[in-house]
Amino acid sequence: MDVPGPIRVLLADDHPVLRAGVKYLLQSDPQFVVVAEAADGEAVLRLLEQEAVDVLVIDLAMPGMGGLQCIKEIKARGLPVKIVVFSMYGDEQYIKEALRAGALAYVEKEAVDKELLAAVRAASRGRFYLNQGRMQNLLGALLLDKEQVDPRDPYQVLSAREREVLRLIARGYSLTEIGELLSLSVKTVETYKSRIMQKLGFCKKSQLIAYALEQGVLGAREL
The missing domain is CATH 3.40.50.2300 (Response regulator)
Incomplete structure (x- = not known):
């Protein structure tokens, strides 16, 4: 159009x-x-x-x-x-x-x-x-x-910034604190959080944190 x-x-x-x-x-x-x-x-x-x-x-x-x-x-x-x-x-x-x-x-x-x-x-x-x-x-x-990405691993569809936001959420930082750490507005951090939850298929923050812990996002897994 x-x-x-x-x-x-x-x-x-x-x-x-x-x-x-x-x-x-x-x-x-x-x-x-x-x-x-x-x-x-x-x-x-x-x-x-x-x-x-x-x-x-x-x-x-x-x-x-x-x-x-x-x-x-x-x-x-x-x-x-x-x-x-x-x-x-x-x-x-x-x-x-x-x-x-x-x-x-x-x-x-x-x-x-x-x-x-x-x-x-x-x-x-x-x-x-x-x-x-x-x-x-x-x-x-x-x-x-696209064929080389393992469809069984949703973590692979997250961008580097989304993985960073996920790690900070799992560590207990508030959206305001994450924004300050990454030099982003709270609105932008909220957008990242929503996209992460959508890509991973979650609707609750507790699910997001549990997934991050399961995947070792707090430190063991490469961001």
Whole structure:
């Protein structure tokens, strides 16, 4: 489904000259308007709370909070923005990590003129975008990875941050204390807790703690 009116874009990259070039490219098409710019992940999160944004175009390598961590935080907070990664890295591992974190599209910087507009347009409609060669390679790799995860072990579906929150809950920390330890808002910690319980199939905190103890999450099991 198309976004009504111009597609509102937040552009995040720590190189001002590159941002200016990409902004010019996007706004050369009347379908796009760059409503804000950011140089790091923290600024992205602040702007998403302030601006109405349809699509975030974000680099992975930025100072402070990098692009991948920022994407994960966006998803944890439930912010309704579609994400396009725009990166110099073409390694498939980076692409897989970005897609797993919640990006819909991945474009390499060397292909900016050919693919970025198409990627932003596709993402705004909720569609994935990779160039054809990348798509074929990654579909096979992602399916193989999925087969290698043991479906009998729900712990494997938890992200690293979710495992960290689970460990702290099991140790008796309150949500406020967890937020202070991890530099997260209480609302974000509550979201992590809800996601953990949903993924593990629990409805009570006591079940969560019992599971953590059973799995050795308090210290023996690697987070």
